[in-house]
Amino acid sequence: AQSVTQLDSQVPVFEEAPVELRCNYSSSVSVYLFWYVQYPNQGLQLLLKYLSGSTLVKGINGFEAEFNKSQTSFHLRKPSVHISDTAEYFCAVSVKGAQKLVFGQGTRLTINP
Amino acid sequence: GAGVSQSPRYKVTKRGQDVALRCDPISGHVSLYWYRQALGQGPEFLTYFNYEAQQDKSGLPNDRFSAERPEGSISTLTIQRTEQRDSAMYRCASSLVANRDSGGNTIYFGEGSWLTVV
Secondary structure, eight states: OOEEEOSOSEEEEETTOOEEEOOEEEOSSOEEEEEEEEOTTSOEEEEEEEOSSOSEEEOGGGOEEEEETTTTEEEEEESSOOGGGOEEEEEEEEETTOOOOEEOOOEEEEEEO | OOSOEEEOSEEEEOTTOOEEEEEEOOTTOOEEEEEEEOTTSOOEEEEEEETTEEEEOTTOOSTTEEEEOTTSSOEEEEEOSOOGGGOEEEEEEEESOOSTTGGGSOOEEOOOEEEEEO
């Protein structure tokens, strides 16, 4: 079975500062990794995903994430955040042939002016 | 439709009543999923369909929960004899294809149905 741990439930940062949201996973088989974002009163939206190949994945809205197999991590980063990035961010994992995502508990990102 | 549509968006029901939540996936999407999300938690898998066939219902918590997708499009999640612990957001999602490598497919989520059992 797979599991996902998001190490921070809340992350406050100032506008234009860099941010890293941490995600670690556990799995005995190879995984696919995802970051989803939920803006207030909206559904979950895919930010980026890692399937194979380059370990650095670029997504929408200037976000990127790096897959580190040895550390079993998939941390999300953005070099300069904006007020509009205020949202809840979810890391998720799936495995080949299994059509379901296992999510972490989420990290609430709050941007202060 | 343009996105995954769920109804009702908000439902308050009395304990013991049955509830039906509806999901209309993105047109042409083969796979349809149901997740449940409690406050402060991430979404938790309930069940999914490829076309009209229910492929995995391992996440349904007990036999009060059931789901169907009779024509391979719209799906209904039914909770019988609701209990307060059933209060949560119920999310529907869909993806385009179902194949050997489906684990990497992008899954598109609806806005969810908030269920409150009083």
